[in-house]
Amino acid sequence: MSERHRLCHTEEVMGTVFSFDIRDPATSAIESALGDAVCWLHRVDAIFSTYRPGSQISRLARGELTVAECDAEVAEVLRLCRGAGHRSGGAFTASPGGRLDPSGMVKGWATERASRMLYAAGSRHHLVNGGGDIQARGGSAPGRPWRCGIADPWRGGEVAAVVSGRDLAVATSGTAERGHHILDPATGAPPTALVSITLVGRHLTEVDALATAAFVKGERARDWVASLPGVEAFALTADGRTWWTPGFAALGGTVNDRAGAAR
Known part of the structure; x- marks a missing residue:
């Protein structure tokens, strides 16, 4: 897996x-799968965009369609949302806020599906990054894991921690990119x-949705994530501290030195 691959x-x-x-030797099957994956993402956007009045999810929210009348992916995503x-x-x-919006599930699910399309075409070493949420397969080079930096919102341009490994998923929820866009279903207010x-695990569909839930849970997320099999967490608190779950290091997580860090 050299640069020419x-x-x-x-x-x-x-x-x-x-x-x-994609770090595999290029084949026509992989190149075709990449094109199919890009088309898939645009199809997902057309179905699930809450900003498009004519999307199926918007029409479903207005009562113009039933789930049975939508494409099968709508029922799949809503089922995954209920599970999360x-x-x-x-x-x-x-x-959230009483309005149908499964966006907290869709991006991670679509990114993992795109990765599965590449894998089915023969790509064993690739990384798909969907707006900062990552599904990686294999490694970045022979004997080398993927390395994913976790941005430090308190220090622009720096990373607070690094996750390295093979076949991993990494998802972050917070306020750095989009402000207070996540609502606590119990209060209707931003956490x-x-x-x-x-959150770090193996499947982005899972960890992306659970990262949203963990952000809502706040300090309670630490024990909750620790109880989830195969999932670990790294958090930065509003008062400047950091914490991480006991298995974070075992999944390849390393934490940069910070004042006020807590294990």
Whole structure:
């Protein structure tokens, strides 16, 4: 997997930037799968965009369609949302503020599906980055894991921690990029205890949705994430501290020195 065995692509879709970094020798099957994955992301955007009045999710929210009349992906995503809501004790919901909006599930699910399309075509070493949330397969080079930096919102341009590993998913929820866009379903207000929380696991569909729930839970997220099999967390709090779950280092997590850090 040298630099000549590298295929990269970026695509603006779903209101953000997706990037593909493929480290396998190029084949027509992989190149075709990359094109299919990009088309898939645009299809997901057309179905699920809450900013498009004519999208299926917008029409469903207005009662113009039933779930059965929508494409099968709508029922799949809503089922996944219900599962995440159950696992999180209601901290995750597809109806924040009483409005149907499964966006907290869609991006991670779509990114992981794009990765699976590449894998099915023979790509064993790639990273798909959907607006900062990552699904990686294999490694970046022979014997080398992928390395993913977790941005430090208190120090612009710096990283607070690094996650390294093979076949991993990394998702961050917080206020750094989009402000207070996450609502606590129990109160209807934005959570304020954390600035950001990153979850690390194997499947982005899971960790992206659970990262949203963890951000809502705030300080309670530490014990909750520790109880989830195969998932670890790293958090930065509103008062300038950091904390991480006991298995974070075992998943390749390393933390930069910070004042006020707590294990």
